[in-house]
Amino acid sequence: MATILITLAVVFIAIIASAFRVLREYERGVVFMLGRFYRVKGPGLIIIIPIVQQMVRVDLRTLVLDVPSQDLITRDNVSVQVNAVLYFRVVDPQRAIINVENFMEATGQLAQTTLRSVLGQHELDELLSERDKLNDDIQDILDRQTDQWGIKVANVEIKHVDINESMIRAIAKQAEAERERRAKIIHADGEAEAAAKLVDAAEQLSKQPAAIQLRYLQTLTEIAGDKSNTIVFPLPAQLMDTLSSVLSKK
DSSP, rough: OHHHHHHHHHHHHHHHTEEEEETTEEEEEEHHHHHHTEEOOOOEEEEEEETEEEEEEEEOOOOEEEEEEEEOTTTSSSSEEEEEEEEEEEHHHHHHHSSSOHHEEEEEEEHHHHHHHHHTTOHHHHHHOOOOOOHHHHHHHHHHHHHGGGGGEEEEEEEEEEHHHHHHHHHHHHHHHHHHHHHHHHHHHHHHHHHHOOOOOEEEEEEEHHHHHHHHHHHHHHHHHHHHHHHOOOOOOOHHHHHHHHHOOO
16 A cells, blocks of 8 residues: 555656756747647746646757758759758747648758759859859748748858869860950050050151151160161151251351
């Protein structure tokens, strides 16, 4: 008899003890009564009626999900592997538990399919140079689709875009050709600008014949600096006329 009483007392104490739960600041408890949703409790000390009520803990902190590498083909038919990292948190514990069986797995699977769908609509150059825009597009789509699960997607970051070796060589050749094209354009622009300046200079010199003669003498002075060469140059008739008029006045 005493043994039975002790056993009943232990069972009673265990049932009473199981009624008290402590939830941390970042935790909430989704309580069900006889299988139906009752309320969301926490944080702190809460009381659960044994057998009648059941509680599911939900973590409200930001969760980090590593999206595995996804094989996809870009819009310009380049095969690449892309992986990403996803940051999200539960904002509505009731919907996160009731509307989806496992919100963590569901969010991960949705992130994989969305990653392939969004990135497959862009060309390789966009994947490499416009990651911020692509991150925002993926985040916006995920955030809208997970809203019914009580999930808020805080951020999506594309980590790596892996390309095969042959494509890397092709990209390097393309970059080299682009640099050569820009160099030729810059050289052509310089030639055009120099030609325009020469035309302006010629127009200015044509208005002043004396200026042409001064420029001619300046050129002769520059050439005469090199004493290793014999220079034969024509003497302009205008210069001879000028010198003759000066000597006659003397």
